[in-house]
Amino acid sequence: MKHPLLVLGIETSCDDSCVAIINERFEVLSNIVSSQIDVHRAFGGIVPEIASRKHLEVLPLVLHKALEEAGVTLKDIDVFAVTQGPGLLGALLMGVCLAKALSFALKKPLVGVNHIEGHIFAIRLEHPEVSPPFVALIVSGGHTELFAVSEWGKYTLLGRTRDDAAGEAYDKVARLLGLGYPGGPIIDQLSKSGNGKRFAFRVGLEDEDTLDFSFSGLKTAVARVFAQLTLEGRERTSLLADLAASFQESVIRSLVKKAFRAVEITGYRLLVVGGGVAANHRLREVMQEEGDKKNVRVLFPSHKFCTDNAAMVGACGLFHFLRGRRDGLEIDPIPQLSLGEKQAPSG
Ligand code: KG4
Ligand code: ZN
DSSP: OOOOOEEEEEEOSSSEEEEEEEETTOOEEEEEEEEOHHHHHTTTSOOHHHHHHHHHHHHHHHHHHHHHHHTOOGGGOOEEEEEEESSOHHHHHHHHHHHHHHHHHHTOOEEEEEHHHHHHHHHHHHOTTOOSSEEEEEESSSOEEEEEEEETTEEEEEEEBSSOOHHHHHHHHHHHTTOOSSHHHHHHHHHTTSOTTSSOOOOBTTTSSOSOBBOHHHHHHHHHHHHHOOOOHHHHHHHHHHHHHHHHHHHHHHHHHHHHHHHHHHOOSEEEEESGGGGOHHHHHHHHHHHHHHTOEEEOOOHHHHSSOSHHHHHHHHHHHHTTOOBOTTOOOOTTOOOSEEOOOOO
């Protein structure tokens, strides 16, 4: 008997080299992520050229490990799915070249995947029962976007950031406070010991009737307070924790407000949150509380499927493959690839 269809996903849009294998039931057989954080930390952020070189170096090992862990060989793979964009051109190119080479050598189909759509599909890996319609909030280092998902594969862009992405704001604030890189997990952790009410930061557009976001002013506000208050010793430690917690509360307030406004406008009863920032413990807590209050189901992927991974790329590729999509060897990375038609919110 033929084994269930196997999809090998490849993700290299930013600084994680990822290969995963899933089957046609969206079950994850392996999900390998090789993080480059240690390489980029010294620079306080991602250096695109280094990211590409590192992908080239580690991808063969990551591929080998993914096959080994799934207990299969390349000959067992039926479909190759790869992130085509958005992301860093050189980094994307490494994944796309590997996928094309595998597809060509093994004579198996290739499917290019939109990274943001991949983040939405992450929810299917652990919640196969989930089906549209729902509102999706994707919050990562490169994106902050709100979608109405009327059916799988059909997205209306309701709002997006007009400047920095939420994760980018975390990373920039952490850098200016001298906390290190990447900022999200560090601020998440530090905030646990801070007073999030100490500083009242307003977030751009938070009270305006738009589902767009703006986080660059918030970063400036944190910088201003930090510059005014240079304290020593224990007071400095507590100031940093209070600043981190107050910043975090503000970001979350804005995300929660807009996401639930989108729920109200669409009338959908399910909210799916994804992307690296969705790993944030406080965001998960506040979203859940608000969902309980408003009788809206709120779903997050587990941490490993929030941050970049190839299982979500495999899941998205599988969906499009089953719908008949086949890409040729001519596909190229598309750094600015977008998802969904932008539509003005109404209601
Ligand atoms: O989805 P992702 O892995 O990569 C992109 O597609 O951008 O997201 C990475 C972003 C980074 O900005 C990182 O600081 C943020 O997600 N992040 C977090 C947390 N973990 C990762 N932000 C807030 N809280 C976290 N726990
Ligand atoms: Zn991502």
